[in-house]
């Protein structure tokens with residue numbers, strides 16, 4: 001009985017983490033982040049992979065920091081152009097996108 005419950009829990013957790021990743025990818029598309037960001041190439045804003053490479057090691061802290069910056073905007077980290085505040089992005093959405101970006105550093109065990 002106990003083992004069954006554990007198994008069910010595992011089966012439940014698995015799709016959730018997969019879903020969270022897809023969500024991040026979908027969100028950066030639907031929230032128009034690609035207007036200024038690309039995966040690998042510099043645009044008006046830095047590429048996702050460069051952000052991941054710079055902040056990936058301090059993932060725990062940076063999820064919150066980047067989520068805040070995604071919502072409120074800000075500058076000074078990458079060049080002269082600041083990021084505008086992104087309206088209509090909730091805290092939860094910003095955090096999901098920040099996690100997706102940071103996971104591109106490839107230090108969480110997934111293949112990306």
Ligand code: HEC
Pocket residue numbers: 028031032033034035036037044045046051066069070074075076077078079080081082083084086089097098101
């Ligand atoms: C109008 C252009 C623009 C849009 C739209 C935009 N960004 Fe940015 N973003 C920038 C610029 C410019 C920077 C560099 C800011 C700096 O130098 O600190 C940046 C930086 C970032 C950073 C790194 C911040 C840091 O301190 O290292 C993240 C993460 C980020 N953007 C995520 C997003 C997400 C997610 C969206 C969509 C909701 C988005 N951006 C939409 C222009 C934009």
